[in-house]
Amino acid sequence: MKATTADPGTRPEIRKDGGDVLRRWWTSESNEFAGRNLALIGVLVVLIALGALTRPDLYGDPDWVRNNVFTILQQASAIGVVTVGMTFVIIGGGIDLSVGAIMALAGVWATTVATQSFGAGGMIFTAIAVGVGTGLVNGLLISYGRLVPFIATLAMMVAARGLAASISGKQTQISGNATINGIASTEILGVPLLVIILVVVVAAGWVLLNRTTFGRRTVAVGGNPEAARLAGINVRRHTLLLYALSGLCCGIGALMLTAQANSAQAAMANLYELDAIAAAIIGGTLLSGGRGTIVGALFGVLVFSTITNLFAINNLTTESQNMIKGGIIVAAVLIQQFRFGSLTKLFSRTA
C-alpha cells in the first residue's frame, strides 16, 4: 500500500502539479461561470438529447427545432424575469414568498376595466407600480418593521392573492388591449419579444450584481449584515431596495404573463415563488445569502422549462415531471457542494 492512500484523513500531496492546478482553475473567480454552470449546461444538453432521441421525427425538422428553442425560452421568460429579482433578494440574505401573488395582483389590476380604459400605457404603468409598491411594503415591513422576511412576504402572499380576487371579482379578466396582447406574438429580427425582454433583464441583473456598488453591497449585506453596517452601508435602505427590485421584476413578469394568456386571474402564477427560489438555488445562489449568480439562475429556469417541454413532446404526466424536477434540484445542489475541487480529491484518493 502506498503512503499517499494510507491516511485518508490528510489531503493527498501528490499531483500538486496536476490536481491542484486543475482545482485552482475550477474554483477560481474567473472560471466561476464554467465551474458552477457547467453541470447545468450538461443537464440542458442531456435533456435536449433525450428529446431528440425520443422524438426524432420532430427534431429532424429544423424549422420545428428553431420554433421549439424559442418556445422553451418564451415559457421561461416571465418566471426568468422574476427569478432575477428573487436571486437579488436571496443573495441579500432574504427570501420573497410573495412573487407569485404579486404577479397575480399586478396582472389583475392592470387588466381591470378601469385600468384598461387608459390603454397600454396605463396597463404597463399599473402593473409596474403595483409590483414596486407591494415590493416596497415587503421591504418596509422587513427592514424597518423588523419582521422576518419569511413572515412578511408570507403575509403579502396571502394578502395580495386576496386583494387580487377582490379586484377581479373572482373572474378571469380578459385583456382586450391589442398592444399588450401583442407583446406575446411580436418578433424582432426573428426573435420573440418576450425572449428579448428576458435577455435584457438578465443582462441588466448581471451588470447590477457584478459591476456596480449596488451589487457589491448586496453581497456584503447578505454575507454579513453587521460587517456591512460597520462598513458604512445603510443596510435597512439596501434591504428595502432589494424587495422593491423583486417587486419591479414581478410587475414586468406579470405583464409578460398577461400578454401570453391574453388575460389575468387571481389564481395565476401559482407557486411561482417556489419555482423562482428553486431556480436561483440550483443556479448556485446560497440560500443563506452572500453568494449567487444571475446567469446560473437563468440556467436553472431553462432546465425547468426544458423538462416541461421534454415531457410534453413525449406525452408524459405532470406528476412524473414534478418528481424529476425534485430530483434535479437535489442533484444540482449536490454537484455544487462536491465541486471539482472535491472531485479531484476523490480521484487522487482512489488512484
Place this chain on the structure above:
Amino acid sequence: MIQDASRRRLLFGGAMVGAGALLAACTSNEQAPTAAQTKGPEGDNANAAPGKAVTIGFSAPAADHGWMAAITNNAKAQAAAYSDVTFNSVEAGADAAAQRAALDTLISQKPDAIVMLPHDGKELTASGLKAMQAGIPVINLDRAFTQALAYRVMIKGDNYGMGVSAGNFIVAQMKAKGVTNPVIGEIAGIDSLELTQERSQGFKDALAAAGFTVANRRAAEFTVDSGQREATNLLQALPKIDALWNHDDDQGVGVLAAVSQANRSEFIMVGGAGSKAAIEAIQADNSVLKATVTYSPSMASSAISLARLVAQGRGLSDLVELSVPKDITLASETITKENAANYLQLGF
C-alpha cells in the same frame, strides 16, 4: 427613538395596504348574475306561491375561479327572488377544516335547510351527517358525499358526461369531415381532482367507441397562464392536430391565446363549463373554438329552489312524486353556433 421610527413606518406600511384595498374597491369587477341564472316566481307554477317562511344556510369554498364565484352569486340571487326565503351564507374559508368549523356555527343556528358545496365531498361527509342528525335537511351541491345518510338531496353536474359530450361532438365532426385517424389533444384541469379524472375517462370512452384515442394529454391548473403554457407545449408536441378538448373555459382563455400565438387553425376545439366569453366566441365563429360542453353554475340556483321546497315540504310539481327526489344529475349539453343564443344567458 428607533422603536418609534420603526413603529411609524409600520403604520405607514399598513396605511399603504389600506390605500391599496380602497383603490381596489374602486376598480372592482364584481359581476352580477343575469336574470336567467335565477328563476323568479312564474305564472302558473304552484310552487312559486309564497309558503312557510324558511331560512336556508349556504356554504361554498371561496375560490378565485369564475365558476365558483358564479355558484355563490347565483345562490344569493336565487334566494333573493323568493319572498319567503331568508339566506344565511357562511364563508367556507381556505380548506376543509375551515369549512367544517363554519358549518358547525351554521348548524347551531338551526336553519330550515343547508345548501353545501363542500371543498371535498369525502372530507365534509361528517358535517353533512351532523346537520341531518340535527334535523336539518342538507342539499349536497356538486361534490358528492360518500354516505347517502349525509344528505337529503344531491344536485350535481355530470363530469363523466362532459367528457362524453365533448368526445361525441368531436367524433361527429371527424366523421362529417371524413377524417378516419384523427390526432386528438386534451388539456385537462388539475389532475389530482376526481372531477378531472372523470372528465378524462368520459372523453376517452366516447372516443374509443369510434376507435379514436387521445394523442397527447396535458394537465393544467384551471388558470389562464397554466392553460397557455400547457397548450403551447401540446401544440409543439403535435405539429398537426384535428381536434382539441379543453376541460375548462376559464383556462380556455389562455389555451386560445396559445393557439393564436402559435398561428394554428387546422383543428376544431371544444371547451368546457360554458363561460360567457366561450359562448360569445362560439357565436362569433372566428376562432378554432366551435363548441363547449356545459357544467353550469346555475345548479346553485336550482339547489336553493330545492332547499326551499324541501323545507316547505313541497314536491317538484311536474313529477308525480309528492316530495323532491333524492339525486339529480344535470345533463352536460353541447353548445354550438346553432344554439349558442339560448345558452348565452346562462354563461358566467
